[in-house]
Amino acid sequence: MSSAQAPAPSLGKLLITGGCGFLGHHIVNLVVERHPSTRIHVLDLHTNSNRNPSSIVSYHNGDITDAAALGSLVSRIKPDAIIHTASPHFNAKNDIHYRVNVDGTKNLLKAAQDAGVKAFVYTSSASVILDHKTELVNADETWPLVAGDAQPEYYTTTKAYAETAVLSANRSPANFLTSAIRPAGIFGEGDVQLLPKMVTAFRKNQSKFQVGANDNLFDFTYVKNVAHGHLLAVQALLHTHRMLPTIPLDTEKVDGEAFFITNGQPVYFWDFARAVWHEAGDRLPLSSVWHLGQDFAFLIGGTLEWIFWCLGKTPNLTRQQVKYSTMTKYHSIEKARRRLGYSPIVDLDDGVRRGVQFILEEEKRAQQKKGQ
Template sequence: MAPTPVQSKKPLGKALVIGGCGFLGHHIVNLIHSSYDAQISVIDLRTTNNRRPDSDGVQYFDGDITSLSSLIPLFEKIKPDVVFHTASPTLMGGSKEMYRKVNVDGTGCVIEACQKTGVKALVYTSSASIVSDNSSDLINADERWPVIRGKMQTEYYSETKAEAESLALAANRAEAAPKLLTAAIRPAAIFGSGDVQLIPRIVDLYYQNKTGFQLGDNVNLFDFTHVDNVAHGHILAAVALLQTSTLTTPPLDHEKVDGEAFFVTNDAPIYFWDFSRALWKAAGDTRGTEHVWVISKDMGLIIGGAMEWINWAIGRTPKLTIKQVKYSCMTRYYSIDKAKKRLGYSPIVPLEEGIRSAVQWYDDEHKKEGEKKSQ
């Protein structure tokens, strides 16, 4: 039998990942390194976390994306063909001032740096939340759904992500740099190894023996997306943009990637509380739902409102809010048909496998912390 030929890696040229030491960014770096032929560079505010070994040849640069004078010299040194812009404060970790400075002003600086240094392709990390008013259900929402802005948008993070996406897509073939092609990826509820938001908050409830409650009747489907799938979607968009840049005529509307936004999910909506229970099971929980106290949405809203008022009066942060109740009871899942057809996207990590590996990573981190404390 003839030996199986070694499959050559797809070329990606000089790839720059902004925010490449963050949660999503370092997964993009890892996937490019393992599967593509590229010279990889990273710009982050601090490049101490999530670094690859020096032998892998990834270049790391400290830089502030809100300062054009900081970015331009780095871009001129790196000379990237494609830029992945993933840098952003977390949904739970920023003030309004920080969201605007980083997400809007910072994205403006990144775009201008791309335009002034001959970058061919820019892939911007947007958010699926920009089409949500955080109250109404989203059922198989696709890219034709309106982006929620202004007074209708109750999450300022989503407001700034929407504005930044608009800037990124408007830069596609813009007069300032007609050869720069752009696209935006809208991931939904990212989780996985390195997660600082979703996995810790949910798995810690199991460690603290606080799994005996449920808000709502658990008939609301929700999209959760493994981080490697989000990274995969970003890279497919970059490859498509680079291919488009070689064409003498623009692609047809139904084939376009440049100037377009794409939802990316695991293509596996799951009932909201089933996701948490799957995480708890992977962490070792053997119980069913017999011990669970189900709080109806209406009762949850009353309790959440009361807790907000009481804690406001005494100057504390409430453990339950109206926003949390609405979020837990909301249907929120998306169609990824556009990404499938135009990017050739399909998830590379199934939901069950992603849950298992994410909990294993967090359990390992938990054990490491325990060992440090015992030393």
Template structure:
């Protein structure tokens, strides 16, 4: 956990499944942080449902409850675009109105756990108590020092496993550069803090950020196999 106050940054190595450790870490800063960016998750592709549920769901619940109790104003969660995808069907020009997909319809246990956490975050939105939440749903993140897709592609290329293409290669896909994703998180936090300070400014419900989820991509539909 990284806590920032002004220009100083403090790192705490804690188990966020332990509420006391979370409360203690958050309580070290005075005043309490205005925003929490919750980005923690095991990587995609593991065969460990228990791990995903513990980290992505229960630890998210703990962090939400501690944050609200201690007076944090805004909570920005890094979800995934896969929460609305069953890992089988084609999704074309979808938006946030699509429902979350859970087991057994959901075929990926990672995405199932992220959908549960996403739902939890949005349900914890509580304007009356001054606690505003939002969920950011990126599609396939890539960028500098990427331990995920870029590393995986590079390793597979080195092993000669990218010489093969499935079907005609015309299937389109959306990727998300990490810099754009960071920008989306910052914009979401700024909007939540503005809403917290002056809730009367939100006269159009379609402009609300709190309690809402947002799909984030580069807005570039490209053939998947060209990227790979």
């Protein structure tokens, strides 16, 4: 093993909330790979899936909206650091988003402060700066948060509120350090929102349609790069903690700061979709692709939403999908490069290949099991 591949120092005791979820279990796996001397505790509502078999990982069933039980668990574990990824599914009801993302995060902050936790890293969202109208062109962390009526998605409003709570808690007390990671368009193995829907669209012969002119750059981020960003933030906060009471220069500061994490490879939206479809087996020539105007597709999406609402279902084309597939939305990762030392470790093409192959292999295993 070369020095560049040698295991990094222990992070001490690390608590990962949502550690059985999509992003969370990738973070667990990366800690096991890089920091094998770390003692990992995973907290999730249900811990029977995406488990890492390593002996350094312990699993705890729990609900972060239960302040008393959460406080008891955190005080018993006494973690050095917490990575907080737990969040409801994007399509959950508004009250659930608020209870988990806002109230649950505040419960976890209080438990961490009471237990003497040193470092707290929160999984926010790149969409916290997205409004109804403004396209995001190389957007950075100086852009203001957008919440409430100006924010298109209630889920993202609650992520913005939670991020604000996390960063406001920095150095309160003085030895409690916090940071937020803002990933954009996460995909990869175990993804339940992006790649599976695209593969399903291909299977339904929908890859022959395109909405808009495909001139909008968009950020998609491979999940292991997001996990990498979280671990860099934890390491930076623990390093800052060791330097206390010294305060870093503003240009080096990680505590109290948010960071966009992407692949650093913005791509035209439909080019990404076609890369996914190609990996899934699509060989349709571009000359056969039907182009739908944005306004026309928006009208169709609205009509389908109304019809399917009457039927109690969700259509394959919605106004939200039209909007996101035609808008420019990409971010700068220069702050993360400078202060965290972040650089993507898996490029976009390799990430797409890994993610789609995972889906195909899962389908193959399911078919084999069904045939037994």
